[in-house]
Amino acid sequence: MPERPARSRIGSLDALRGVGILGILALNVQLFALVAAARANPTVHGDLGGANWLAWLAIYALADGKFTGVFALLFGAGILIFADKPDEDARVVARLHYRRMAALIAIGLAHAYLLWSGDILVTLALCGAAVFPFRAAPPRRLVVVGVAVFAMASLLMLASGLALSRIPARELREAERAWAPPADVVADQVARYRAGWWTQMTARVPAAFEMETTYFVGHGAWQMGGLMLVGMGLLKLDVLTAGRSTAFYARLAVAGFGLGWTALATGASHSFRHHWALADYLRVGGPLTSWGNALVGLGWIGLVMLGVRAGWPLGAVAAVGRTALTNYLLQTVLCTTIFYGHGLGLFGRVGCAGQLAIVAGVWVIELVLSLWWLRRFDFGPVEWLWRCATYGGWLAIRRSSAITAVALPVER
Secondary structure (H helix, E strand, C coil): CCCCCCCCCHHHHHHHHHHHHHHHHHHHHHHHHHHCHHCCCCCCCCCCCCCCHHHHHHHHCHHHHHHHHHHHHHHHHHHHHHHHHCCCCCHHHHHHHHHHHHHHHHHHHHHHHHHCCCCHHHHHHHHHHHHHHHHHCHHHHHHHHHHHHHHHHHHHHHHHHHHHHHCCHHHHHHHHHHHCCHHHHHHHHHHHHCCCCCHHHHHHHHHHHHHCHHHHHHHHHHHHHHHHHHHHHHHHCCCCCCCCCCHHHHHHHHHHHHHHHHHHHHHHHHHHHCCCHHHHHHHHHHHHHHHHHHHHHHHHHHHHHHHHHCCHHHHHHHHHCCCCHHHHHHHHHHHHHHHHHCCCCCCCCCHHHHHHHHHHHHHHHHHHHHHHCCCEECCCCHHHHHHHHHHCCCCCCCCCCCCEECCCCCCC
């Protein structure tokens, strides 16, 4: 099928998506640089003293889990925008959407099993397929149902924590060993990722499989699916288009950061007091962190929308947003080259402060490359391939005047 003429873009969504894809690296860099268990349990590996402590605190308060949530909200909004084809038969739109999700699953599987096990594209695509039938629901119903679905992740986490006292001792030891692996297990994983690409596969494949099965069923599907529904509702309510008042976004930013940081501080202090024990984290720290992350994500949305309405120079950030999928994969290529054995082999050698310095360097590369690319082409290279797979043919990529930013609405 030939591609439809490109629609006008909503500039605020590009800016939000750009902030999200840049911010998500501040979270993912921990997974690139250290063993997987260190992401949720900071006591597993690495030094938490001095500058590393401040860097970990900044990541925990501002980035960890926040931008994954923002990305899920925007993915839900993007489904609505893609499906808004009033001149097209509904069955054709649905077929295009599911083909689009299937293509994203293929990209995600290649990403997860060949490059990096922390991929979220498969989760986004599966949830995107699941929420598509609900796109016509009223906005407030979408938000309420989305929040209820999101809450299931915390309830399942709490139930798991309560169930730990009733499982056999051997299974409990295995769960605790996965949560806080001993030194020999950490050393083994470090050695594998410092080795060549093929040796890395022995660690990457089982980790990717667990991410797409156990983690997806117990957490990812509920969290991402719920946030996509919320994102659909927020788009219909003009929250994501900078269409609400400046006062509204100021209140959203203050409430999101204020309530979110309160929940995060409570959860982290509880976990440190209990030495990051698995049962305590599942019952208290984990659920509080999950809700705190979502609230801080809303705070970021409020702040970015304030910037859009105030005319902040977000052009380079929006360019990253327009090429978000390409930049997400580029982050993997750059960071695995830095940390894994087929590149510089710095896995397990860089603390939180050094990780943030690397993040800043990657940000500069992506901001510059995204602007350079979009001066010549309408879509990022991976976005273009994704569109070709969706529409079943080779489409134009050279820059045209078809895509323009929508003028931002004035304050009401």
